[in-house]
Every structure is written in structure tokens, then in C-alpha cells.
Amino acid sequence: MSRQDSGVAVMAEQKQPNRERIVATANRLFYTKGYNQTSFAHVADELGLSKGNLHYHFRSKNELLDAVIDLRMESIKQMLARWEKQYPDGKARLKRYARILLNEEADVVRYGCPMGSLNMELAKDQRDLQQHSRDMLELFRRWLEKACKQIGRRDYRALSLHIMARSQGAAMMAALYADVGLLKAEYKRLVDWIEML
């Protein structure tokens, strides 16, 4: 019997287990400050926990990174499954993907794409860590690939990569100039292009 299931349900006040709170906070800090610029102490301080506590749950920083990526991947999978139900049409799916950056535009403009920027950081002399981060982007790519197949394109792989490149470029430039307008302009171009496929 796990902890949350035992005793009277405290419902709203039931606090999240520390392990999950740690992953959630690390997730945010890895995004906003960068992986290398975030320390165990940062995460612990934000939560009012001790460094030793974090080390109990995650023996190393890599392990914490893995947990963060697992969390993101889980959330991505759920989102993609939701989209599959909401948008039966292939093109509609591609457009929905394009719109993703607009959802979190304030964050994207400040910190870039969470996946892209993390991956770029790890690509530099930390290739071992990069692998897992790549898996995350592959979730999207394969989903896009499926949608491209669905609209009868034979170059589905190339198309999926191109669409991701376009959205990565948009996120990058928007963060560079800290300008939401760039995000919207690139979104529009991309959607128009998808429409013409």
C-alpha cells in the first residue's frame, strides 16, 4: 500500500511526494537555467529540502536528468495521444504540432524550445547524456511521420524532419530576439506551407 493511498484522503491538501516535486522543480530549472547551470543545491533550496534528501532519491545528477526526461516524455506521449483523438485528419495534426510553440509562447521567447535547447547543451561534449534527450524529440518526429504518411506522402521521414527543423528554427529566433512576433510569423508560414502539401 503506497503512502498516498493510506489513511483518510486529504485531497487538495495532499502534498505531492517529494520525489515528484524534485523532478518537477528540476524540470523547470533545467529549462530556465540550463542543465549545467542548475545544481542540486538550487533544486533543494527552491523546495526547502536538504541536498542529502535529493541525493537519496537521485544518486547522481545524470539520474535526475533521466527522471526529468522520463517525465517530459510521459507528458508528451499523453499529449500526442490526445491530439490523435482530437484531430483525425493528417494535415490538422501537422498544424496542431506547429501551434505547439504558441501555447507556451512566453516561455519559448525567454528560454527557447525545452527539448531543443537541452539537446544542444548536451550535444557539446556530453554526448552520453544527449542520447536520452534525443529520444524525446523522436517521439514527436515519429508522430509527425505517421501524420505525413496519412496524407499520402511518400517522403514522410524527410517531411517530419523538415517540420521539426522549421519549429526549432522559429523557437531559436524568437528566443534570440525575445520577440513573440517572430514566433507567430514563423507559425503562419509553416501552417500555410502545410496547407499546400
Added chain:
Amino acid sequence: MSRQDSGVAVMAEQKQPNRERIVATANRLFYTKGYNQTSFAHVADELGLSKGNLHYHFRSKNELLDAVIDLRMESIKQMLARWEKQYPDGKARLKRYARILLNEEADVVRYGCPMGSLNMELAKDQRDLQQHSRDMLELFRRWLEKACKQIGRRDYRALSLHIMARSQGAAMMAALYADVGLLKAEYKRLVDWIEML
């Protein structure tokens, strides 16, 4: 009378002043390892110099970063000036820009775009440092803007940003998958698109 000009010319064996060697090495390490992951000690070790020596030439790491960016900007300016002579036609200029990533494809595939990745790194909680890095990209953007004007486009600013976004996206995806093919594919798409303008 400066040091290099004095005395008998040693020509080929004349070694670069240490200051320049430091900037050149820092430039490479900031690119391949990332700014935050590169320390004074790394740079000093590679050159067989002491940390104190580096501190003599650059009192802080920011100062070294500024010198690196200045070096890059100088080289960019020269390259753009060369291109202006070589390619009088606006579209040819845009295409030449698109080809830039193919020049250094081996590096781009491993470390991404030198400007984009640096900027992304500094965008995360180090906005003060980001400014100078942005100037570097602005050199390209204004040059593209001019070429767009030249071919009679009234949306020259938007176009210049879009072209940069495309190349940034290409670099990002190529580094993500460590695949030169992606770079070439995106290059081809971009050139075709420029041709249709």
C-alpha cells in the same frame, strides 16, 4: 613600434602573440564545449600557459567572451564583404548565405551553429551576456535584409528573419541527429525556396 614589426622578420616561424592565441583557443572551446563548460584552466592548459597569464590579458571571463565575439564579428564582416564582391545578385547572395552551414558541415553536425548555440546558452539566465552575442547574428540579418531589398521585396525584414530561422533550424536538427544529410536536405529546400521568391 609593436612587437611583431621590430627586429628581423621571422616570417613563418613568427609565433602569434599569446593574446591572440588565447582568443582563438577560447573561441574554439566556447564552441565545442560551450561557454559555461569552458574554464580559464581549460584554455590555459591547451596552450601550455598559466592561468595567471590569461588573467593578465583578460581580467574576467566575460572580457574573454567579448574578445571572442569581437573576433568572430570581425571575421564575419570580412566574409560578408567578400561575398558582396563575389555575388552582385541578391538571390545569389541569399543562396550563398544558405550554403554557409555546408562549409563547416562536420562541425555543425557535432556542435551546432556557433552563434545560435552560444546565444541559446546565454539566453538562459545570463541575458546580460546575450546582448553582444546577438550583435553577431544581427550582422548576418542586416546583410540578408539588404539582399532582400535588392531583389525588390518589401517584406525584407521578415524575409531576413525567416531565412535565418530556416538555417538555425537546419543546424539544430543536424546536430540533434548528428547527420550531414539533414543539413544538405534543408539546404536544398531553402535554396529552392529562395529561387521561387
Added chain:
DNA sequence: GACATATTAGTACCCTCGTCCTAATCTCTC
């Protein structure tokens, strides 16, 4: 209540970081 386990706090360890200081050495000018 007693025990085993899971969790937490606190701290100690060793390393690297960015910066700074001092003393030696080199280079050029006179």
C-alpha cells in the same frame, strides 16, 4: 509498542571554478 524500512537533515569531502596577488622573467629603449 516494537521493529524494519523509507525518508529526511546536516554536514563533510574533494574538486574545480573565477579571480586576484606576488615574484620572476622577458623585451625594448636609452
Added chain:
DNA sequence: GAGAGATTAGGACGAGGGTACTAATATGTC
């Protein structure tokens, strides 16, 4: 060659990094 200034080496420093260890506390089971 003597003196002045530029350059270099080497190490000290305080801070913070990731990791590990120990003791205390909370939790669940019998």
C-alpha cells in the same frame, strides 16, 4: 648594461560544484 614596462608562472583565496556518509525522524507492519 641598466632601467622601465610588458608579460609570464605559480599559487592563494573564497565560493560553489557533485557526491557520500551518518544520525535522526517518519512511516508501515506485526
